[in-house]
Amino acid sequence: MSRFLYRLGRGAAAHPWRTICAWVLLAGVVAGLAGAVGGTPQDDYDVPGARAQVGIDQLRAHLPAAGNAGARVVVHDRDGRPVPSDALTTLTGRLQAMPHVVAVEPALPSADRDTAVVTVHYGVPVTHPDLMGNLAPLDAAAAPLRTAGLQVELGGDVPESAAAPMAGRGELVGVVAALLILVLAFGSVVSAGLPIATALVGLGVGSAGVTLLAAAMDVSTAAPMVATMVGLGVGIDYALLLLTRHAEYVAQGVPVVEAAGRAAATAGRSVVFAASTVLVSLLGLRLAGLPVYSSFGFATAIAVVSVAAASLTLVPVLCRFAGRRVLPRSVRRGARPGTGTARKAGVEAGAPRTPLTTRWAARVARKPVLWASAAAVAMLALAVPALDMRTWPQDPSSQSTSVTTRRAYDLVSAEYGPGSNGPLTVVADRTRLSDDAVARLAATLAARPDVVAVTPATTSPDGAISVLDAVPAFGPTDARTGRLVRDVRASLPAGAELTGGTAFFSDISDMLAGRLWLVIAFVVGVSVLLLAMVFRSVVIPLKAALMNLLSIAAAYGVMTAVFQWGWATDLLGLDHAQPVSSWVPILMFAILFGLSMDYEVFLLSRIREDWLATRDSRASVVRGLSATGRVITSAAAIMVAVFLGFASEVDVVVKQLGIGMAVAILLDATVVRMVLVPATMSLLGDWNWWLPRWLDRLLPTVHAEAVGQIPATDGAPATGTTDGAPATGTADPATPGARPALRPTPPAPSHPVADDEPELVGAP
Template identity: 45%
Template sequence: MITEAGAEPGLLHRTGRWCARHAWRVVAAWLVLIVGLGVANHRWGGTYADSFSLPGTAAQTGTDLLKAHGDASSSGVSSPLVLDAGHGTLAGHQAAIGTAVGALRRLPDVLSVTDPLTTPGAVAKGGAIGTVTVRFSSNPAGFERSYLNGVDAAVRPLRADGVTVEYGDPLGQLAEPKSADAVSEAIGIGVALLVLLIGFGSVAATGLPLLTAVLGLGVGLSGLGLIAAHASFAQAAPTLAAMMGLGVGIDYALFLATRFRALLRAEEELDPAEAVGRTVATSGRAVLVAAATVAMALGGLYASGIGFIGALGAAAGITVVVAACASLTFTPALLGLLGRRIDRLHVRRPVAEPTGDGDVWHRWAARVGRRPSLFLAGGVALLAVLAAPVASMHLGHVDAGAQPASRTDRRAYDLIARGFGVGANGPLTVVVQLDGDEVADASARQRLATTLHSDLAAVPGVASVTPPVASTDHVLLISTVTPTTGPQDRATTDLFHTLQNTALPHALDGGGGATGYVTGVTASGLAFTDQLVAKLPLIVGVVVGAAFLLLLTVFRSLLVAVKAALLNLLSIGAAWGVVVAVFQWGWGGSLFGVTEKVPVESYVPMMMFAIVFGLSMDYEVFLLSRIRETWLRHGDNHRAVATGLAATARVITCAALIMTSVFLAFLLSVNVVVKMLALGLGVSVVIDATVVRLVLVPATMYLFGRANWWLPGWLDRLLPHLDPEGDGQ
């Protein structure tokens, strides 16, 4: 088919039209895909567990030395089982303890099990509370949940004897109650259904984005599960992927359905299949740019150099890409099946796009246009107030102490704190690598061990230090430092830095060529935080720079690209501020099921930045593409801003309400970090769709006038041409 201009339609146009005319084939292909991947994932899919390495850090070097020179107790992954004899003592349950320890040793994947009654320091003062340390061949958080049946059976004699048994992390993570993700997804879909019905009136137009999003989400999560069998993903990965996939899936399909309905209303004689082709060639092109921007932002997380963070971004990126593919193929197929019947079933009169100057959004645009400086100042001031708490942000790791008391790892945490002190939940392991002379000289090793013990014990914030012991090959001295504060406390972070940077080098100053490292789970978590803090400026620079170049290429404007980057940074800062106020300061945290003040999880700001920056660019692309479309047609900046805002405000507002409901529904998760991400992302979408999109963007564009569209000629010739919403070809 030849267009009116006599040119052959472009690839997107032809793809959309083909999907509309061969709708049942496309639908059948997607159904086969979701069923096939679902079955494959059920049979061969992998599991999710928090696991990361930190090459080049002292914590990782210490861990590697323990593996190379330590004894069997230094290999694998350890997890405590905490025992509480109540009003008695553990010594009174010796037979039950011996039986349980023997049964635990016979479990698969268990390397060693300590007996608390024969292990020094394993029983607290008073004798009622003790720990059984089980060392597994790999992280038990990633085991099949059925593995717990064997652990439960092994400790049954203890429980039958009246001893309370709780599982500390990481085994406790395996025992984590079933996530509320399915409920969260159902709530998000339910709210989306309501918003779409109210916003657009049509039952078919409401169901189409939801069906597309759910289908894409199923395919994306199944694909992620299959990849997880061969790669490591964090526990939060599927939840984050579900939030992103569901949110953008609804948005992308909604933008397409809205454009399709507008085309049918504008041209009554237009063939529905041709209308689908034009829809995909225009709004579909914007979907491609938007999805590419989100995926690019998420991919930018690999610039951190930390695989754990990059994998989280990749997990979310997978569902975003699948959502875009579903929107560009499955949605056109459904539009082709519905045709002009898309508005036949409705709960109220379907609403079309604004066509005149008297609608509410034109009036709002005119109001902003009369006082753009005032609106700009007010919007920036509001975002600055919301962002103020960021100045006191404390990054750290949210440990089991912040979990609900219904979880076994929280109860294990509390028992350890009661019996051994809160610092026992986050011990630091000190590893000293001796030089050749010290390895051969036992007296030199002993003198160094004595000096090391006394110097470390004198450091403020240290509750206790175990006497350093030599490894079996005499290459290492190993000691455990117990802080006076819990692993989440800022004081523990300060102690870690003091030990690594000051106390340990000072203690080894006269020890020849000995070098010391602070390692262990707590130290690794703190080193992880240090690396993220150091890499955050790089991530921000990479993502902002890439987005700037993309917007510069798409909209051919320096000011538009710079303004978009700066405004998005403001909205992200505001969202960070809300997270700090709720979780770190405790303002309203109990409303979200958080029982105490916690630090901001170290990777949350970085994840939020990548996701929020990508999503905000979605709305930026859809709004600015309509503004630019009118500008190119009429050359009137005021008219372009008003028309673009009026044409997209309703659909962007509905999309933002849906995205917000999807994110906030995940506040039901039992995982505090997921709650953090859910609140931060939900708030950011609200801020972006209201303050930024409806106030700051039009205000700045009114102020800049024709300068909005200025681009040096040499740069225009250098940049490739990429039109986000073409002419429909």
């Protein structure tokens, strides 16, 4: 792989306009195909494994008005006067004239008659393109009543699909924050803008790829947002890693084109492996059992592949154009290529130039037990609230009061009771249940203390099913709802099915809670195997998986405290505590585990590279952390800014996802990478690299960094040694334009290592 990446990076830098033309051609082809045959994201709300889906399918087959999309128009007089009947008649007529409407129920007045609810039934599912995200017909029908001074709010399936659109602030906040962070961290506007430009190009091509994906399968309307969130973050990370290694070589006096090749052969392999771990994690989403997660995984994978490809090819091009401007101005003024001053400045300008990180790493290594204990206690304390986490799919009650669906929900709850927002629907198969059996079923439900009303049974025109609704005594997000659904379902006779939105949400919540452990097992297992292949160790991958799980658990805990306990809902524009969305934990885990592995690869590859050269375990940890600390910190800060930008959106699921992922990345880059990793590795010493001989023979060897020899092509000299020593040296100033002839630094192992000896297999 290193030979291919070296040629790719060096070739891109040597022929920048060819590379740019290739990307322009690729972008044009993909965009043209997307415009010609691309699809539109469309949700698929059917869940075949959910018990409530059985009843929904029966309703669609025999009573389409009850089994497809619906909407509620809630009319309220703010002065407390009865809603005029002629206004309701006009509204009903306008609603009946809307496309796809098959029935409009008579207006249902409240007890004091200052509120009325008109229910609209459609003959198609809410995912139909004419309905999904389209509030215009409902707004037009309600316009005369609003003009007359009445309050009109919209609820139900159709309004909920359009009530909280994405404002697009996340991308803007992320890009601006990334630019500021990179300017402060690297002291160069060129170095700051280069990763952002690369990520945006890759993200643009990836977005067109997601449009093509939508032509081949149902892609959730939220999938492009998740793909953008992850793609923007990792794209900047990958470009930043390559840029940093390139700048190190340039600061050492290596010509720009050669430096681009070497950066691709070293840091480029970290990028490839890091992207692979993200893709593996995304594959785990398919195990969640819901089609929507598959679309999340595929869309995000397209974005990750696109930004990784852009980083590997466009970073060398932009570095060629930038020349030595990738270095801070102070370094450029104080040193010239090929001089001893350049070498000295290179040490200061490269990754090891951050003395604060070096001092920090040395301090942690001196007292590893203290630091590891303190960090572990802090992470466990943050994770404790996760034990109380309760999940429930998003519903209008979780949204801001600025959204019409939330106001409609509140009006219905206040005027008709909280359970009216989530009735339980019972579908009775008339071939198995007689009239008397249906009547007994209704009486049994009405006798329950947690049910306040049961509607009369309605029989379908073909006489195949009867339908009745039971109104709970509490709202659908109440903690008692799940138990109510299970109890009612257990009491139903054979031939009766419990369905409706509340039962459907309860089934989804239970399904996802059970599937979470399957996703965790798959993602952790495959990631551990990949890390073992790369780092030739049993301890390193197990420790990495444990720490990643710890950071994700802490993020779950913070999210539970913020949203479910209500510790910071006011700061997020929410007026009450609410459960964590059922959609968030699995999605968060799959994405975060891959992103955490990115940082693990960046850090451990440098530690291992140094350890192979010196066999000094503790010093290798210090030098590796010093070399990557600035990159990881800057990359994490950018990622946190991107995720917090998405947390500013109106939709509460996006808020929860943004907050949870921002907290996880923050903890992972600070507590885990800067404290737990160096402390535990200092404690374990050479045991970090222990690998049984039998396992060493079974595992394929994959390198994340070029710890051996960087390939020499076109007459370029080899840079590195076969024993893993890092190459150092300078260009020969006597030969203008010549590639640098590097003198390898021989390793100084703490103990002799035979040529045929595996890398620290067996006991250290």
